[in-house]
Amino acid sequence: MTETHTGTYEVVVIGGGAAGLSAALVLGRSRRRTLVVDAGEPRNAPAAHMQGYLTRDGMSPAEFLALGREEIARYGVELVQDRVVDVTSGFAVTLAGGETVRARRLVIATGLKDELPAVPGVAERFGRDVIHCPYCHGWEVRDQAFGVLATTPLSVHQALMVSQWSKDVTLFLHTVAESGLTDDDLRRLAAAGVAVVPGEVAELVVEDDRLTGVRLADGTTHPRDAVFVAPRPIPGTGLLEKLGAEMQETPFGAYPVVDETGLTTVPGVWTAGNAMGFAEQVVNAAASGYRAGATINGELLMTDLDTAP
Ligand SMILES: Cc1cc2nc3c(=O)[nH]c(=O)nc-3n(C[C@H](O)[C@H](O)[C@H](O)COP(=O)(O)OP(=O)(O)OC[C@H]3O[C@@H](n4cnc5c(N)ncnc54)[C@H](O)[C@@H]3O)c2cc1C
Numbered sequence: 001m002t003e004t005h006t007g008t009y010e011v012v013v014i015g016g017g018a019a020g021l022s023a024a025l026v027l028g029r030s031r032r033r034t035l036v037v038d039a040g041e042p043r044n045a046p047a048a049h050m051q052g053y054l055t056r057d058g059m060s061p062a063e064f065l066a067l068g069r070e071e072i073a074r075y076g077v078e079l080v081q082d083r084v085v086d087v088t089s090g091f092a093v094t095l096a097g098g099e100t101v102r103a104r105r106l107v108i109a110t111g112l113k114d115e116l117p118a119v120p121g122v123a124e125r126f127g128r129d130v131i132h133c134p135y136c137h138g139w140e141v142r143d144q145a146f147g148v149l150a151t152t153p154l155s156v157h158q159a160l161m162v163s164q165w166s167k168d169v170t171l172f173l174h175t176v177a178e179s180g181l182t183d184d185d186l187r188r189l190a191a192a193g194v195a196v197v198p199g200e201v202a203e204l205v206v207e208d209d210r211l212t213g214v215r216l217a218d219g220t221t222h223p224r225d226a227v228f229v230a231p232r233p234i235p236g237t238g239l240l241e242k243l244g245a246e247m248q249e250t251p252f253g254a255y256p257v258v259d260e261t262g263l264t265t266v267p268g269v270w271t272a273g274n275a276m277g278f279a280e281q282v283v284n285a286a287a288s289g290y291r292a293g294a295t296i297n298g299e300l301l302m303t304d305l306d307t308a309p
Contacts (some may be wrong), residue, residue, distance in 0.1 A: 009035045011296055012093050012103035015086045016240060017042045018282045020109035021068035021274025023296075028075030030297040033052075035101060036072065037093070039083040043111050043274060044136075044282070046127030051136055053283045061085035070236070087239050090155055091268065105268050105296045108240055112253070112274040114231035117151045119174075121204025122229055123210070129211040129226045130204065135281065137226075140164035149201060149213045150176040154251065155230055156185045162228055163192040170195040170222060172214055197222065225239030236275050243269055252278035261295040262288055270296060 003111040011027050013020045016038025027034040029164060044050060044061045051057055065220060069079060086094040094100045099163070114132070116122050123151070124129050131137040146169045148159040159171040171194050178198045182187075203219060205213035215221045235253045237245075247254040255277050262270045270292040273285035280288060 008102040008104070009033050010039065010140070010300060011035075011105045011107060011293075012091070012101060013107040013109060014087075014093070015107075015109035015111060015236070015273070015275065016040075016069070016079060017065065017109060017111050017273060017285065018068070019111075019275070019285040019289035020107060021065065021072055021279070022286040023270075023272055023293035024072045024077045024079075024289075025068070025075070026290050026293035027297060028072050028077035029207060030293070030301070031075075032297060034072075034077045034104075036077060036079040037082055037084050037095060038079060038145070040081050043114065044127070047136070048127070049140070050282055051139065052281060053286075057106055084239060085195075087243055089243065089266075105300065106270065107262075107289070107296070108237075108264075108269060108271045108275055108294050109273045109285075110236035110239065110275045112236050112278065113234040115234055116231050117149060117174075117229055119149065119201055119203060121206055122149070122227075125204065125206065125211055125227075126229075126231075130229055131226060132229055132231055134162050134165055136226070138162065141226040142166060144168070146170070146225060147172055147222065148226040149214075149222040149229045150174050151230055151232075151244045152176070154178060156181065156189065158228055158230055159194045160188055161191050163194055167193055169193070170214075170224065172199055172201050172216075172222075173198045174201045233278050235278075240264060240266075240269070240271060245269065245271075250278065260291075263295070264291040 010032040012033045013024050013036045016036045024036045049058050050061045051063045065196045083096040085096050091103045142165045146166045148171045150173050163169050200217040203215050211219045218264045233253045240256050243266045246257040256264045262272050272288040274280050
């Protein structure tokens with residue numbers, strides 16, 4: 001860290017993905033002394049394309065973030081590539097590099113991590129022909145032969161959803177017991193034309209750098225072009241928990257309790273993007289970061305006016 005990153009910032013933004021950069025942009029344009037600390041591991045890094053962001057549909061995630069970093073620099077926002085390892089109330093923010101900076105307000109936009117099913121082939125192909133989100137990748141693989149690797153009862157819902165993008169869908173039950181499927185599940189799966197295959201999946205078959213099938217433990221192989229998986233989300237909420245933010249359990253992990261601006265139950269601490277909720281796509285993450293940044297600017301202004309001598 002250089003000399004320019006010392007001292008007290010009005011706002012420190014932890015995490016420089018879509019959410020954090022968007023918060024930083026509005027804060028910089030509001031003339032707030034702002035520092036972004038980013039560990040440089042955005043969630044969608046495995047994907048070559050980012051879809052569904054109006055005017056940016058198909059852009060590479062790396063290019064999107066590079067443009068965002070350029071934009072915040074225009075307004076004097078500082079960015080350091082490092083990891084925040086500790087935050088104390090007040091706020092003192094300690095970086096892995098050893099330095100500590102102070103902030104009046106925090107935006108915690110640390111995203112989430114995807115814990116992938118431990119099936120050989122899944123991690124290697126994730127973001128390519130092993131995918132998790134039909135809104136991110138469904139169009140690109142439309143009408144292909146889909147497999148859905150069940151690892152949770154919610155995988156039935158995933159199989160039903162992806163049938164919107166292909167009429168050739170097979171649900172591999174893998175670790176989900178056939179007896180666990182409800183009558184409603186079976187009726188909907190049949191109505192959607194989804195084939196159901198019980199039995200453990202041993203591996204994905206890859207030939208010439210392309211997914212070609214799903215092999216079961218009994219040795220049978222089912223030709224498939226794309227496989228949907230349901231990674232277990234690990235919310236990046238450690239710093240929020242450390243600060244004492246109230247959390248709420250969801251089927252996709254525990255996320256902070258927030259108001260409509262992303263303010264957590266800790267005064268002065270906002271959150272945005274996937275650290276705030278599982279379902280935040282890039283465009284939502286950017287929007288929530290923007291909302292947090294604009295709210296902080298107004299709140300700082302009023303605080304300073306109210307305490308002016
Ligand atoms: C394979 C894949 C493909 C996807 N494709 C799409 C798509 O096409 N369209 C779409 O809308 N969404 C897509 N998504 C979802 C998308 O990744 C998220 O919506 C988006 O990344 C959320 O932005 P964020 O800013 O909240 O988090 P992130 O982009 O994950 O950014 C968080 C940042 O915080 C940093 N960080 C974490 N902890 C710390 C710390 N302690 N200190 C400092 N920095 C820290 C991380 O390193 C990271 O750089 C995809 C996801 C995956 C997994």
